[in-house]
Amino acid sequence: MRQGTSSVRTGGPNQSWYAAILQKYSIWVVLMLLVLGMGLLSDVFLTWGNIFNVLRQASIIGIVAVGMTFVIIGGGFDLSVGAVLAFSAIMSIQMQPVTPGRTALAVLLPLLVGVTTGTVNGFLVGFLRVNPFITTLGTQFVALGITLLYTNGQHVWVWNPDPVYAAIGGGFLGPVPIPVLIFAGVAALGHLVLSYTNFGQYLMATGANEGAAVLSGIRTLWIKVASFIIVGTTAALGGVVLGSRVKNLDPTAGIGYEFEIITAVVLGGTSLSGGRGSVLNTVAGVLILTLIANAMTLLNISHHYQLVIRGLILVGSVALDASSRRRTA
Amino acid sequence: MTSPKQEIPVLVMEGISKSFPGVQALKNVRFDLRAGEVHALLGENGAGKSTLIKILCGAYRKDSGHIRLEGRDLDVNNPADARRYGIGTIHQELMLVPDLSVAENIFLGREPVRARGRIDWKAMHQEARRVLEELCVSIDSYQPVRTLSVAQKQLVEIAKALSQNLRVLVMDEPTSALTEQETAHLMDRIMLLKKKGIGILYISHRLEEIMSVADRATILRDGEYIGTLEKGEISSNRIIEMMVGRQDVYHRWSGQRKIGEPVLEVQHLTTPIVKDVSFTLHKGEILGIAGLMGSGRTETVRAVFGIDPRLSGRIVLQGREISVKHPQKAISAGMGFAPEDRKDQALFLGMSVRTNVNIARLFLNRWGLRRLTEERQVAQSYIQSLDIRTPHLEQETLFLSGGNQQKVVIARWLSTNPQVLILDEPTRGIDVSAKGEIHELMAQLAAKGMAILIVSSELPELLTVCDRILVMREGQVAGTLMACSTTQAEIIAYATGQLTGGGAGETRD
Known part of the structure; x- marks a missing residue:
């Protein structure tokens, strides 16, 4: 079925299929080394409590990072996720989910907002061919502005929420926090769609070479719109989880989320030039980023240094992506 | 046409080879160019013409061979080297900045400066006008290049080449986008360049154009040097024969397909x-x-x-x-x-x-x-x-x-x-x-x-x-x-x- 190493007659790297797989998922090796290193450094680290704590911290960013992976692979970019996430969280809380009916509203309405902003971003980028950075920079501020108008700039909160609503962000299934399960589900679904559906393949093709994709019969504009709808939806879902978790939120809470999300995706090896990336590696990127944050907290490194280090991680992984692209170009 | 001065080659390329993964693009190719001549380089697509000129103008590095300009060995590693040696190229796709003026394009990267790095605009436009006049071209040096026709842009490219003390000018399919009248106009300019003693390497697919403008023609096929025709020998039959060559590669379809x-x-x-x-x-x-x-x-x-x-x-x-x-x-x-x-x-x-x-x-x-x-x-x-x-x-x-x-x-x-x-x-x-x-x-x-x-x-x-x-x-x-x-x-x-x-x-x- 697969040829491991047949006679090699082309000029390319003559690595075997298995070596290619290993290289593709090398980020997981980094993650494991990091886990081992942390385990040696700290007694608390490798306890179930801390592990689930790290995973729960990772889950909100992780959910959105899965969506972001789709957009970036398709050649797009979305800066508005942080603002959309905050708007969804605020809206979710403002629905006052104290009854099952209101809980349904508190979940569905924010998701609708996510789909809508994703559609708007997608049409601007896909059909009007506006630069995705500028488009989503704009929609980011629109979303933030609407959030502030909606809340009058005040905190929002909900007392005594419905138990179902409270469980979304704060519940457990056995020892596993519900947000972690949602993250795992979104990641599994994302991986399935990206790697095993024609949409996933068309998205990769669109990001890799849009002209060739069109000539192969792919409706690239719709594919791009769909990728923005996906990220908008995941941002909204992340918002619902956040709202349920904190139940008390400042309208500017979403600022900075997009930065961590994009860092995680790029760290996971998704190419900013599109066409290349993997949901599983994004998951590893999210975990590494959260682990480093967790480690820095355990090691009592101040928030200011943490910002510097995170910035360096983003720049470093972008530089790595650019240099690997130069080698293959 | 054949004064003795023209017989000494300004540029000699010898034993040039170049391969890309899977393809040997040039095998031991030679080409020489005399001062004040138009030397056509001919061959089918894929024969190696563009590879050869890309080596000459520094876009590719040769695997082996020599390039000599006026007897001196040249080491052309990048386009800037080629320009310094007086080798100019007019590519098929013109390399002009559309939003800059004609004069700015002519002097791009070599602007005349006054004290403290300020550009001497007056000198720049004066010099641009002089070069354009020399070419008998009436284009305003202040006009943005975007507003020019393709033929006019080409003349700007020639003016740009002319302004930098050129010995060799490579023209890659200069007429492919020109009308007949514009082509005739361009031919007049080429005569002017010849009179100035510039050697012109000319690539074109239009054979009648080659016959009217070229002093000599060198033919490549499948990356190999086939031969050079002198002025008197250039005829479209001869050229096509040399370009096509090896009829044995192509078995002409003789049988009848069922259509x-x-x-x-x-x-x-x-x-x-x-x-x-x-x-x-x-x-x-x-x-x-x-x-x-x-x-x-x-x-x-x-x-x-x-x-x-x-x-x-x-x-x-x-x-x-x-x-x-x-x-x-x-x-x-x-x-x-x-x-x-x-x-x-x-x-x-x-x-x-x-x-x-x-x-x-x-x-x-x-x-x-x-x-x-x-x-x-x-x-x-x-x-x-x-x-x-x-x-x-x-x-x-x-x-x-x-x-x-x-x-x-x-x-x-x-x-x-x-x-x-x-x-x-x-x-x-x-x-x-x-x-x-x-x-x-x-x-x-x-x-x-x-x-x-x-x-x-x-x-x-x-x-x-x-x-x-x-x-x-x-x-x-x-x-x-x-x-x-x-x-x-x-x-x-x-x-x-x-x-x-x-x-x-x-x-x-």
């Missing part, structure tokens, strides 16, 4: 470039489209496949008019299209052979998921039947040779089982043996009833594989010829406008 009913009818197709083009393609037929660069060949097939928008005209596939607003419609109606630039327009270089083969027709199970086993089987079967040389299915197509990349693109379309296969320059830049394999494949497919439309700049290729040849000129059909009875000379005559009207091939319809 069936019409499959694709293109009626009065008009786009901004193509004017009222009509033709019919039959089952089992290979129809070629010939024409000079810019004659609308590629634009015609792009419009048929739904890439470029149509202004008017109908496309009828198997008796039913189809709306091709997007290639996806053309594909689902039963067409396939391998574009001319396979790396840019067809391949996903970072993706595997498997994916590249399957992308136009993914196999899905009832849950909407891809059936990877099928994908592997399909890719594997084409790797075998087309003899695609790749270490494994998951190899990125980036690492395949040109011929194998082209086979991957063809495999993609074969897997959709099309009724009409459109191939635009299917053998450009691939080596002779892979070329033969692709020709063989086309014959096999046609024998099985596929209708094939092929665009090619290589006339021998068209004569080898086609049943009929449509010749285009300035966006229109200049003639339709039967491949078995026509000649390269006749095709060229139609393509250049020396012959017009019908042609024998129309009788088939």
Whole structure:
């Protein structure tokens, strides 16, 4: 079925299929080394409590990072996720989910907002061919502005929420926090769609070479719109989880989320030039980023240094992506 | 014309070799250029002309060989070196900055400066005007280049070259986008440059132009030096003979294929470039489209496949008019299209052979998921039947040779089982043996009833594989010829406008 190493007659790297797989998922090796290193450094680290704590911290960013992976692979970019996430969280809380009916509203309405902003971003980028950075920079501020108008700039909160609503962000299934399960589900679904559906393949093709994709019969504009709808939806879902978790939120809470999300995706090896990336590696990127944050907290490194280090991680992984692209170009 | 001064070569290139992965582009090629002469460099596409001039102007590095300018060995590593040595190039695609003025373009990177780095605008425009006057060109030096015509832009390029104390000027297809009148005008300017003692390396596909302007002509074929003709020896027959050479590579199609009913009818197709083009393609037929660069060949097939928008005209596939607003419609109606630039327009270089083969027709199970086993089987079967040389299915197509990349693109379309296969320059830049394999494949497919439309700049290729040849000129059909009875000379005559009207091939319809 697969040829491991047949006679090699082309000029390319003559690595075997298995070596290619290993290289593709090398980020997981980094993650494991990091886990081992942390385990040696700290007694608390490798306890179930801390592990689930790290995973729960990772889950909100992780959910959105899965969506972001789709957009970036398709050649797009979305800066508005942080603002959309905050708007969804605020809206979710403002629905006052104290009854099952209101809980349904508190979940569905924010998701609708996510789909809508994703559609708007997608049409601007896909059909009007506006630069995705500028488009989503704009929609980011629109979303933030609407959030502030909606809340009058005040905190929002909900007392005594419905138990179902409270469980979304704060519940457990056995020892596993519900947000972690949602993250795992979104990641599994994302991986399935990206790697095993024609949409996933068309998205990769669109990001890799849009002209060739069109000539192969792919409706690239719709594919791009769909990728923005996906990220908008995941941002909204992340918002619902956040709202349920904190139940008390400042309208500017979403600022900075997009930065961590994009860092995680790029760290996971998704190419900013599109066409290349993997949901599983994004998951590893999210975990590494959260682990480093967790480690820095355990090691009592101040928030200011943490910002510097995170910035360096983003720049470093972008530089790595650019240099690997130069080698293959 | 032949003063003794001209006999001493200014520029000598000797033993130049260059290879790319999978292709030996130049083998031990030589070329020399005398002061004040126009020396034409000729050859079919893929013969190595552009590789040679790219080495001369520093875009590529040679594997071996010498370049000597006035007896001095040159080491040209980048375009800046070449410019410093007085070697200027006017590329086919002009290298001007559209929003800068004529004078700014002429002096880009070498602006005259006054104290403290301020640009001396007055001196710059004065000097620009002087150069333009020297060329007898009336273009305002303050005019932004964006507003100029193609011919005027070319003159700006020449002025730019002239302003930098040039010894050698390379002109790559300078007339491909010019009208007849503009071409004549350009020829006058070339005479001026000759008088200044500049040696001109001239590349053109238009043979009558070569005969009028060239003092000598060197012919390359398949990356090898074939010979140099002196002024008195240059004739289109002689040149074509040397360019085509080795008739044995191309076995001219002699047998009769069984040609069936019409499959694709293109009626009065008009786009901004193509004017009222009509033709019919039959089952089992290979129809070629010939024409000079810019004659609308590629634009015609792009419009048929739904890439470029149509202004008017109908496309009828198997008796039913189809709306091709997007290639996806053309594909689902039963067409396939391998574009001319396979790396840019067809391949996903970072993706595997498997994916590249399957992308136009993914196999899905009832849950909407891809059936990877099928994908592997399909890719594997084409790797075998087309003899695609790749270490494994998951190899990125980036690492395949040109011929194998082209086979991957063809495999993609074969897997959709099309009724009409459109191939635009299917053998450009691939080596002779892979070329033969692709020709063989086309014959096999046609024998099985596929209708094939092929665009090619290589006339021998068209004569080898086609049943009929449509010749285009300035966006229109200049003639339709039967491949078995026509000649390269006749095709060229139609393509250049020396012959017009019908042609024998129309009788088939």
